[in-house]
Structure formats: C-alpha cells, structure tokens
Amino acid sequence: MLALSLLLAVTAAGCGGDDGGGGDEQAATDTGEDAGGEPQRGGTFRIQTDAFEWTGNFDPTGEYLGTALGFYSSLLVRNLMGYRHVGGPEGNELIPDLAEAEPEISEDGLTYTFKIKPGVKFAPPVDRDVTSKDVLYAFKRIGTPSLVAQYGFYYSVIEGMAEFTEKGGLSAKGTNEISGIETPDDQTITFKLTEPTGDFLFRLSMPAAGPIPEEVAKCFMKAGEYGRFLIATGPYMLEGSDNLDATSCKSMKPLPGFNPNQRLIMVRNPNYDEATDTKEARENFVDRWEMTLNTNAQDIFDRVKSGSVELAHASEPPEVIREYTQNEDLKKNYHSDPGDRTWYITMNLTQPPFDDIHVRKAANLIMDKEGLRRAWGGSVKGDIAQHIVPDTMFNDELEDYAPYATEGDAGDVDKAMEEMKQSKYDTDQDGMCDAPQCKGVLHVTRTTDVWKAMVPVIEESFRKIGIQVTTREFEDSYTVIQTVKRQAPVSSTPGWGKDYADASTFMVLFDSRSILAEGNVNYSLVGLTGEQAKEVGAAGTTSGIPSIDADIDECNKLQDDERLSCWQDLDQKLMEEIVPWVPYLDANADFVTSDAVTHYVYDQFAGEPGWAHIAMDPSAG
Amino acid sequence: MATVAPETTQAPLGLAVAGEQVTGRTPRQLFWARFKKDRAALLGLALIVLLVLLGALAPLISKLAGHGPNELFTREMTDEFGIPLGPNGEFIFGADKSGRDLFVRIMYGIRTSLIVGVVATLFAVFIGVVLGIAAGYFRGVVDTIISRTIDVILSMPILLFAIGIAAACSATATGCLNGLVKPGLSLVIFIIAIFTWPYIARIVRGSTLSLREKEFIEAARSVGAGNGRIMFREILPNLVAPIIVYTTVIIPNNILFEAALSFLGLGVPDRIPSLGRMLDDASAIFEDAWWFMFFPGLFLILITLAFNLLGDGLRDALDPRSDR
Numbered sequence: 001m002l003a004l005s006l007l008l009a010v011t012a013a014g015c016g017g018d019d020g021g022g023g024d025e026q027a028a029t030d031t032g033e034d035a036g037g038e039p040q041r042g043g044t045f046r047i048q049t050d051a052f053e054w055t056g057n058f059d060p061t062g063e064y065l066g067t068a069l070g071f072y073s074s075l076l077v078r079n080l081m082g083y084r085h086v087g088g089p090e091g092n093e094l095i096p097d098l099a100e101a102e103p104e105i106s107e108d109g110l111t112y113t114f115k116i117k118p119g120v121k122f123a124p125p126v127d128r129d130v131t132s133k134d135v136l137y138a139f140k141r142i143g144t145p146s147l148v149a150q151y152g153f154y155y156s157v158i159e160g161m162a163e164f165t166e167k168g169g170l171s172a173k174g175t176n177e178i179s180g181i182e183t184p185d186d187q188t189i190t191f192k193l194t195e196p197t198g199d200f201l202f203r204l205s206m207p208a209a210g211p212i213p214e215e216v217a218k219c220f221m222k223a224g225e226y227g228r229f230l231i232a233t234g235p236y237m238l239e240g241s242d243n244l245d246a247t248s249c250k251s252m253k254p255l256p257g258f259n260p261n262q263r264l265i266m267v268r269n270p271n272y273d274e275a276t277d278t279k280e281a282r283e284n285f286v287d288r289w290e291m292t293l294n295t296n297a298q299d300i301f302d303r304v305k306s307g308s309v310e311l312a313h314a315s316e317p318p319e320v321i322r323e324y325t326q327n328e329d330l331k332k333n334y335h336s337d338p339g340d341r342t343w344y345i346t347m348n349l350t351q352p353p354f355d356d357i358h359v360r361k362a363a364n365l366i367m368d369k370e371g372l373r374r375a376w377g378g379s380v381k382g383d384i385a386q387h388i389v390p391d392t393m394f395n396d397e398l399e400d401y402a403p404y405a406t407e408g409d410a411g412d413v414d415k416a417m418e419e420m421k422q423s424k425y426d427t428d429q430d431g432m433c434d435a436p437q438c439k440g441v442l443h444v445t446r447t448t449d450v451w452k453a454m455v456p457v458i459e460e461s462f463r464k465i466g467i468q469v470t471t472r473e474f475e476d477s478y479t480v481i482q483t484v485k486r487q488a489p490v491s492s493t494p495g496w497g498k499d500y501a502d503a504s505t506f507m508v509l510f511d512s513r514s515i516l517a518e519g520n521v522n523y524s525l526v527g528l529t530g531e532q533a534k535e536v537g538a539a540g541t542t543s544g545i546p547s548i549d550a551d552i553d554e555c556n557k558l559q560d561d562e563r564l565s566c567w568q569d570l571d572q573k574l575m576e577e578i579v580p581w582v583p584y585l586d587a588n589a590d591f592v593t594s595d596a597v598t599h600y601v602y603d604q605f606a607g608e609p610g611w612a613h614i615a616m617d618p619s620a621g
Numbered sequence: 622m623a624t625v626a627p628e629t630t631q632a633p634l635g636l637a638v639a640g641e642q643v644t645g646r647t648p649r650q651l652f653w654a655r656f657k658k659d660r661a662a663l664l665g666l667a668l669i670v671l672l673v674l675l676g677a678l679a680p681l682i683s684k685l686a687g688h689g690p691n692e693l694f695t696r697e698m699t700d701e702f703g704i705p706l707g708p709n710g711e712f713i714f715g716a717d718k719s720g721r722d723l724f725v726r727i728m729y730g731i732r733t734s735l736i737v738g739v740v741a742t743l744f745a746v747f748i749g750v751v752l753g754i755a756a757g758y759f760r761g762v763v764d765t766i767i768s769r770t771i772d773v774i775l776s777m778p779i780l781l782f783a784i785g786i787a788a789a790c791s792a793t794a795t796g797c798l799n800g801l802v803k804p805g806l807s808l809v810i811f812i813i814a815i816f817t818w819p820y821i822a823r824i825v826r827g828s829t830l831s832l833r834e835k836e837f838i839e840a841a842r843s844v845g846a847g848n849g850r851i852m853f854r855e856i857l858p859n860l861v862a863p864i865i866v867y868t869t870v871i872i873p874n875n876i877l878f879e880a881a882l883s884f885l886g887l888g889v890p891d892r893i894p895s896l897g898r899m900l901d902d903a904s905a906i907f908e909d910a911w912w913f914m915f916f917p918g919l920f921l922i923l924i925t926l927a928f929n930l931l932g933d934g935l936r937d938a939l940d941p942r943s944d945r
Contacts, residue, residue: 319909322702371695374703375718410696447886449905453703455891456719460693471890472804 039285039599039615047291048300049313056150057224057260060207061141064150066497067313069207070608074282075236075266075289077210080114080135080189081201083605084280085612087337089395091604092501094201095281098130098211098233109196109559116187121271123237125246126213130233131186134211139181141217142208144169148223151499154203159192171221198559202500205605219249228254235272235284235612239265264291285599285615304333304594310616311609312592317449318377324592325380335609336590337602338392341497342385342506345458345582346481346523350533350540351489352437353467358423359433360579364404366416367461369584373409375453376585384409385583388571389503392586392604398568403575413464420465432466443469444491446477454492482520485537494523495587497607503567507552510574524580546578596620655938662934668927672920676732683729688712688722690729690894695720705910715912718902723912727920729894734924737809737889738876744814745875746868749821750860754852756822757829768826771819780881783812787887806889809882813875820871824863832856862939869932873925880921896921 049067056062060072074085082097084090096102100115120130142149143164155161159180167176180192193200203209213231220226229252230238239257246252257265266289274284291313294300301320303309316324324334347354347363354360369384376382383391386402406412417431425435443458445451455471462469469490474480477493499505508514512527517536527547528538548570555566574580589607593600596617601610646654656662675682683689698706698716707715714724756767790808832838833856841855880897882888889895896917903914 317905318702318704319906322700322704322909325702368693368695371693371719374695374699374701376703378700378702380702408696452886452891452902453718456691456693456721457695459892460691473886 039283040618041285041615042287042618043285043596043616043620044288044290045286045311045597045614045616046309047289047311047313048294048303048309049291050293050295050297050300050315052261052293054227054260056148056227058227058230058258058264059147059220059224060210060212060230061138061226062148062150062223063207063227066607070603070606070611071264071266072207072210072234073205073606074234074603074608074610074612076230076232076234076238077207078120078130078233078277079205079207079210080116081205082281083205083603085282085601085603085605085610086280087602087604087610089392089604091602091610092340092393094205095278097277097281098135103201110193112191112193112200114189116189117276118187119273119276120233121273122211122213123232123269123271124242125244126216126231127271128213129186130211132183132189133186134213135189135209136178136181136183137214137217138209138212139178140164140170141212143178144171144221146171146221146223149208151206151208154206154499155209157193157195157197157200159194170218196557198556198563199500199502199504202502205500216244216246216252219252224260227260228258230255230258232269235269235277235282236266236289237269239267242270262293265289282612283615284612286611287618289611301592304592305330307594307596307620310594310597310620316377316590316592320592321377321380321590333593333595333597334590335593335600335602336380336588337604338390339382339497339587339589339607340390340392340501340604341495341587341589341607342388342390342583343495343585343587344385344388345490345492345584346494347580347582348487348489348540349524349526349545349578349580350528350538350542351487352540353423353425353433353435353441354489355541356423356425357577357579358419359425359467361404362416362419362423362433362465363462363467364579364582365406365419366411366413366465367582367584368409368411368457369582370409371457371461372454372584375457376450376587380588380590382585382587385586387575388581388583389506389567390498390586393498393501393503393506394564394568394571397564398571401572403572411461411464416465426466434466438466439468441467441469441489443471444477444480444488444493445471445473446493447473447475451492458492481523483518484515484520484525485517485539487539488523491523495585500605503564503571504552504556507548507555507567507570510548510578510580511552512547512549524578526574526578526580548573548578594620652938656934659934659937661930662938665927665930665932665934668923669931672731672924672927673735675728676735679725679728679732683725686722686725688725690725691721691892693720694722698722704906705913707910707912714916715910717899717913718906723899723916726894726899727896727916730896730899730917731920731924733806733889733893733895734876734879734921737806737813737879738872738924738928741810741813741875741879742817742868742872744810745817745871746821746864748814748818750825750857750864752818753822753825754829754856754860757826758833758848758852758856760830764826767822771822774816774819777816779816783816783878783882784885784887786812786815787882804890806893809879809888812882813878817871817875817878821864821867824867825860828860828863829856832859866932866936866939869928869935873928873932876921876924876928896924 053065054068055064058068060077073083078098080099081094084095098116098120100117104113116130116132122128122130139155141147142152142155143161145165158178160178161180164176164178182190211233216229216231217226220229238255240255244252244255268287297314300309300312300314304312324330347360349355373379373381373384386405387398391399420426420431420433421429425433425438427434445455459469459471480486481488481491481493496506496509509521510526511522515522515525515528515532515536525538525545527549528542528545530542533542551570555563555570558566591609598617599615601613603610694716698712698720700706705716705718705720712722714727717723717726752767756764787808790804838851838855841851879888883895883897884901886901888897899917900914907914
C-alpha cells in the first residue's frame with residue numbers, strides 16, 4: 001500500500017523540478033499583499049501548463065497530483081478539516097472547514113467525533129445539503145479496490161477499513177460497512193482508530209476524504225471516471241455542472257469543464273454560501289478559471305509577459321528567472337515560496353562502495369551543492385538542503401543543523417578525504433577510494449535539462465575522492481530506481497514533497513516495511529533484512545543494515561511539540577548514523593504571473609498558488 | 622563506375638607542352654598533377670591537417686590553457702542563475718552550462734569527431750569492401766544474400782534504429798551482446814559502422830562485377846591464381862580509387878551522424894566532449910549564450926566542409942572521366 005505514496009514524490013518531484021523556484025527573502029514576502037490597493041472581484045483567470053500530469057484523472061479518490069490537490073482544497077472540495085490556503089506556517093495549520101469546529105477526541109486518542117456545518121450544499125445538479133453520509137461514502141470509495149485510492153494507506157488506521165477493502169469495498173455482494181465510521185445523524189460522524197495517530201486530522205484534510213454524493217458517483221466505479229463528473233462543494237464547480245442530467249447513469253455526459261488532456265474550467269458554484277466559510281480560508285475574487293495545455297513552454301512565458309495568460313504553470317528556464325528577478329518592472333510578477341520539498345542524491349546501502357557509511361559521509365562532504373543549485377537556476381530555486389526534512393516543516397528549528405556543511409557549499413576535499421580514509425574501500429588510507437568497487441559506479445539520472453546539467457558536477461565531485469561514476473540517463477529513471485533488482489548504487493533522480501505538514505510523510509521513505517520489489521521508494525533500502533532482500537531481489541550487502549522502524553512508530557504515537565521534536569531527532573539520526581542521502585536543495589515553488597494579477601498568494605499546503613485568495617484586474621483578458 | 626587501372630595504356634592525360642619531350646607519367650604522378658591544381662581540395666587538406674593537429678594536441682592545449690576538459694569553473698564562469706558567461710581573456714570561447722572551458726572542450730570535441738568519423742568509417746569500409754568484392758566476384762547465392770542484406774539495411778529508417786540500439790545498449794552498465802557493445806564511444810562507432818558499410822559494399826560490388834570479366838583476371842586465373850588471390854591481389858588494387866573517394870565522402874557524414882546521435886542524447890557520455898552534445902546543451906539557452914552554440918557549430922561545419930572539399934578533389938583527380 002505504501003508504495004503509492006511514491007506518486008506524490010513523482011508529481012511533487014515533477015512539479016518541483018518543473019516549477020523551478022526563487023526563494024529569496026524579497027520574493028517570499030509577497031506571499032501576502034501585492035501593490036494595487038483593494039483586490040477586485042471578477043475576471044477570467046487563464047493558466048497555461050506545459051503538461052497535465054494527473055495521476056488519477058482528477059477523481060479526488062485517486063488523484064495525487066499536487067496541482068489537483070491545490071484546486072480541490074482551494075476551490076472545489078470542502079473537507080472536514082481544511083487550510084487557509086496562504087503561505088508560511090499559517091498555511092500548513094488545519095482549520096475546520098466542513099466541520100463546525102475542531103473534533104472531539106477521546107482521551108485514548110482513538111475516537112474522533114465531528115459535527116458537520118449546516119448549509120454547505122453540493123453544486124447543481126445535486127443541490128442538497130452535505131451530510132455525514134456523503135463523507136462516509138467518500139471513505140467507502142477509498143476502500144474500494146477498483147477506484148485505486150493512491151494514498152488510501154493513510155486511512156488504514158480506521159477500524160474495519162481493511163476488512164471493508166478485503167470484501168471488495170462498494171463492489172462487494174451484500175452489505176459492506178466500515179465498522180470504524182459511524183454516522184448517528186446527518187450532522188455527526190465518528191471515526192474509530194486502531195492505534196493513536198498524531199497526524200490523523202492532516203490525513204482527513206486530503207481531498208480523497210471530502211464529501212461525494214452517492215447519487216452521481218455510484219455510476220462511476222472505475223478509477224478516474226468520476227473526475228469528469230465531479231460535483232463540487234466549494235465556491236467553484238466544473239463548468240457545465242449545472243447542465244448535467246443526473247436522472248440516470250446513462251443520461252450523464254462528461255462535463256465540458258474538464259478534459260484530462262486539454263482543459264480544466266471552473267465557474268462559480270451558485271449553491272456556495274459564503275456564510276458557511278471564512279475569509280481567511282477563501283476570498284474567491286475570480287469569476288472563472290481556465291487552465292489549458294500548451295506544450296511550448298517558451299510560448300507560455302511569452303503569453304504571460306504579453307498579458308494573454310495570467311499564470312504560467314511550467315518550468316521557468318534560467319533565463320526567464322534571470323529576467324524576472326533583475327528587471328524592475330517584472331520583479332513583482334515573479335513569486336517564489338518554500339515548496340516543502342527536498343531534492344537529493346540517494347545512495348543504496350546494499351551496493352559498494354555506498355554500503356560503507358564512511359563513503360556516504362564523504363559523499364556528503366565532497367558534493368558541490370552550490371554547483372548543483374546553479375544547474376537548477378541558482379539561489380532563487382531554494383536553499384541548500386543540509387538534512388532530510390525541509391526546514392519549513394520543522395518551523396525552521398533545524399535551520400542551523402548542517403552536519404556536512406562546507407564553505408560556500410562547494411564541498412571540502414580535506415574533510416571528505418579524512419572521512420574516506422576510514423573506509424575499507426580506501427586500501428592505502430590516502431583519502432581516495434581506490435578499491436576496484438570505486439570504478440564504474442552506475443549513477444542513474446533523468447534525461448531532462450536540469451538533471452543533465454547536474455551530471456558534470458556530480459561526476460567531478462565524486463572523482464575528487466576517487467569514486468568514478470558512470471552516468472546513465474533514463475526517460476523513466478524513477479522506474480529504474482524503484483525496481484530493487486536493478487541495484488542502482490546512486491541516483492540523482494529523486495525529490496520528495498510533503499503530502500501534509502507532518503514529517504511522517506518524509507519518514508515513510510526510510511521505513512523498511514515500505515520496501516517493495518517494484519515501485520519501491522525506500523531507494524536506500526534502509527532497514528532491509530536478509531529475508532526481505534531475497535523477497536524483493538536485493539543483492540550485495542544485505543546484512544547489518546540499520547533500521548529506524550521503531551523510531552518511526554515511536555514518533556507516530558506522539559502529538560504536537562513532542563511529535564515535532566521526535567521527528568527532528570530522527571532526521572538527525574538519519575543524517576549521522578545512517579546517511580542514506582546527499583540532500584542538496586530545499587526547493588521553492590515559483591510562478592510567473594502577468595501584470596493583470598493584482599494580488600498573489602501562495603498556498604503552503606499544496607505548494608501551489610493560493611487560488612482562493614488570488615485577485616486580478618477584471619478588465620484584463 | 623570507371624576505374625583507373627594500372628594496366629591502361631591509353632594516352633597520358635597530362636598536358637604536353639609543345640616543344641618538350643612527351644614523357645610517360647605514372648598514375649600517381651597524374652593524380653598529383655591534377656590534385657595540386659585544385660585549390661578547394663588543397664584547402665580541405667590543409668584544414669584537415671590543422672584539425673587533426675588540434676585534436677591530437679588537445680591535451681597539450683588544455684594544459685596550456687590551464688583548464689581540463691571536465692574541470693568545473695562554476696563560480697568563475699556561470700552567473701548566480703547558472704547561466705554561463707561568454708568569452709574573455711582566459712576563456713576565449715566562453716563557458717558551457719557547467720562553467721567548463723568551451724575552447725578546451727571543443728578541441729577535445731574535434732578529437733572525438735575525428736576518432737568516431739574515421740574509425741567508424743574504417744570499419745564500414747573494411748566490411749563493405751570484403752562483402753562487396755565477395756558479392757561481385759562470386760555472384761549467385763552469395764551475391765543474393767549480401768545484396769538483399771544491403772537492400773534491407775538501406776531501407777531501414779537509420780536514425781530510428783540507431784536510437785533503438787543506443788537506448789537498448791545504454792540501459793545497463795554492461796551494455797548489450799554480452800558486454801561486447803558498451804555504452805559510450807564504442808557503441809556509437811558500432812552503430813555508425815553497421816549502417817554505413819552497405820554504401821561501400823554496393824559500389825565495390827558493382828565495380829567487381831565488371832572487373833572480374835576483364836582479361837587480366839582471366840590471365841591470372843589461367844596461371845592458377847586462387848579466388849582469394851584474385852579478389853584481393855588483382856581486383857582490390859583496381860578499386861582503391863573509388864574506395865578512397867567514397868571514404869572521404871562518408872567520413873563527414875559519419876561525423877554528422879555522431880553529432881546527431883549525441884544531439885539526441887544517445888551518443889558519447891558527457892565526460893567525453895562531443896560537438897553534437899554541445900549543440901544540444903546549447904539549444905536551450907542559445908539566446909543568452911550565443912558562444913555555446915556558435916563555436917561548436919563552427920567547428921562542426923569546418924570539419925565536414927574540409928572532408929567534403931577533399932573528397933571532391935580526390936574524386937576529380939583520381940577519376941577525371943567522371944568530371945563534370
């Protein structure tokens with residue numbers, strides 16, 4: 001089940017890679033107000049992207065793309081708990097959305113009871129109040145195998161969820177209920193958990209857990225189908241929703257507002273009542289949203305500059321970033337904020353020479369991280385990463401923690417050689433890796449520009465301590481490193497973004513229980529046992545690999561500050577005692593907007609523009 | 622296809638100046654007399670000599686410049702956005718995306734182009750000559766098999782196949798055919814040789830077909846010469862001229878082939894400088910870094926131009942009857 005979380009890595013990774021970044025302080029501050037006085041209502045906000053990369057065809061049950069999570073949470077779906085859709089730590093905090101207030105939690109931490117706000121309605125053609133049964137129905141869809149809930153594992157802590165799925169979910173013959181979710185009346189819903197779960201509310205804020213009307217969705221029982229019939233509860237809905245003929249399954253034709261390869265068009269939901277919402281969560285200035293595909297990224301940026309598109313949802317080439325950060329007139333249109341995502345070089349604990357912790361430490365000390373960052377477009381792309389979890393997710397409390405810091409982040413030959421001397425692969429202890437295993441070490445990377453530009457930096461850095469890597473570029477490099485039996489020793493492919501603001505969404509990468517033969521995201525194979533190695537096809541050094549499973553379980557039981565410091569300790573343990581990565585970039589999420597955008601806000605939860613607060617000049621376009 | 626046969630006794634083609642005694646000249650003298658009058662060909666030859674020198678002396682040039690071909694000058698030669706800086710006193714051709722000295726890399730790139738172009742062509746010529754003579758000499762089944770193979774290879778979409786082979790053989794560190802074809806330089810040479818030998822083979826086969834009927838072959842056979850001797854001692858020397866001409870025409874094509882493969886990311890690895898790969902890397906940022914596209918492109922043009930000029934000149938000089 002856990003393997004599915006890789007998708008976010010891929011997508012967030014994809015986004016991270018494609019979205020570029022620019023996190024200098026000056027840019028980060030325009031998260032709040034821009035010039036231009038009071039934001040105005042109205043306007044058609046045009047977005048162009050160079051690739052639609054939906055992972056579940058926009059069906060909230062299965063969809064795992066950060067871009068989609070942003071649209072759902074800001075505009076379309078109201079979960080029990082939601083976000084303010086603003087930048088900074090505030091944007092990572094939960095607030096009640098569909099729920100009237102914070103839930104009642106039992107003393108043992110196992111029972112959560114919510115009261116649903118009255119007056120929240122489904123968009124046309126459903127036109128009725130949202131009830132607790134609609135939330136329950138969403139969970140039934142999560143538990144239905146044919147609908148492929150890509151992060152369904154988050155909800156396996158709910159009592160009876162596993163049994164419900166085993167019986168076939170909604171496709172089961174006869175009655176099938178989730179024993180741990182009760183709906184005593186239309187306004188009340190109770191969740192019973194099998195173990196205390198400190199981040200359960202975060203899990204409830206993920207769009208798959210938002211209400212779904214059974215009368216429409218029951219017609220769509222294959223993965224992704226419901227995406228073209230999504231019935232909104234938020235301030236906006238898919239265009240054409242009001243013309244949907246929902247009298248029978250056959251009469252429903254896909255909504256014109258969404259085509260997975262062409263467009264996403266959202267208009268105001270007439271059933272949305274502002275009184276049920278707060279201004280701090282959603283202000284809804286814009287009248288209409290149009291997101292379309294344009295595979296020519298250069299053209300997208302040209303259009304944004306000329307004002308025929310309001311926002312570019314594509315990777316900025318370095319020259320665009322340079323132009324927007326240096327030209328005084330354009331500066332205000334470049335927005336860059338912490339993306340809560342880490343880019344890193346992963347080292348395989350089973351493969352020589354990286355099966356030796358001294359080599360892994362030396363790799364951290366020698367890597368020219370600033371060189372890597374320039375391959376991305378320089379400091380505007382984010383801060384140099386010194387440990388696993390992005391600083392923003394630790395409230396910057398580990399900001400000064402940099403166990404392998406070097407001057408100018410250029411790598412330090414002396415320090416690295418000192419570390420290398422202690423390795424068995426340095427047979428004459430001169431600080432250079434000289435065993436036969438140090439030659440021709442396979443380095444897996446991507447074929448795209450940023451990754452190609454990183455290759456010389458990585459190769460040269462490793463050479464300084466005698467490790468000669470042979471680089472192979474793969475179009476499907478994620479598949480290569482996720483297939484254990486291919487034994488990739490080192491890869492610069494991956495990045496990982498949070499699902500929600502809890503470090504557990506990073507630690508899953510080091511959980512031995514998440515190791516799979518294919519689709520494995522524990523690339524370093526932390527915690528691998530000899531038995532497991534046989535099962536998944538791992539070879540090389542498969543004994544004596546350290547595990548942090550117990551630490552993860554320990555932290556997961558905790559809440560609030562205790563939880564935070566538990567994860568911080570674990571991050572440090574990983575960096576000092578296990579050293580699975582060379583983290584190099586705490587990446588930003590950056591976007592370029594046109595002059596017509598008068599008020600830009602960043603949504604920390606999704607790592608996307610804060611659509612619910614963005615405003616434009618209504619006369620544009 | 623006409624050939625220059627040593628046995629021909631026709632009148633010398635060199636101009637006899639009135640009043641001077643008409644002297645017999647060897648074919649080699651005739652060739653040289655014609656060739657040295659061809660200024661374009663001489664220019665081509667001079668360029669090739671120069672480029673070969675530059676390529677051969679690349680390590681020395683690198684040492685003089687003080688920059689290795691893979692040495693990074695990220696801090697000095699890229700700006701804070703990672704965009705390379707242009708030519709200056711120390712980096713006369715500017716830098717590439719990683720801040721490496723473009724001048725030094727181009728010198729090594731010339732070397733790569735020449736090695737791939739020449740080595741791959743030699744392989745192709747070797748295969749093409751052997752199979753071409755065999756097909757033309759033996760005719761029958763042998764000819765059918767070889768000629769149809771040639772037809773099949775020539776009808777393949779070369780680039781697509783090359784992409785396929787390159788991708789398949791680059792998927793692992795060991796390469797394909799049990800490690801015989803390893804990703805990198807040898808893979809590129811292998812692909813190019815595989816797809817260019819048929820051109821040589823066809824021409825050799827055609828000439829062999831007509832040569833094998835000539836009297837001197839019959840004479841050789843009548844004194845008891847075996848097939849091997851006839852093919853390689855009697856026929857082959859008569860094929861030298863067209864082979865040389867076609868070789869010089871194929872070399873620049875193969876250099877461009879390597880550049881194309883590298884441009885598509887299927888050529889030599891990044892550590893081995895390649896003009897094609899430089900052009901690929903430059904394509905994303907050439908508006909901001911003209912030098913990154915200009916200099917590699919210029920040298921690629923020079924190399925192919927030089928070989929083409931030389932090839933034309935050789936053809937004219939070796940085979941005057943094909944003249945315009």
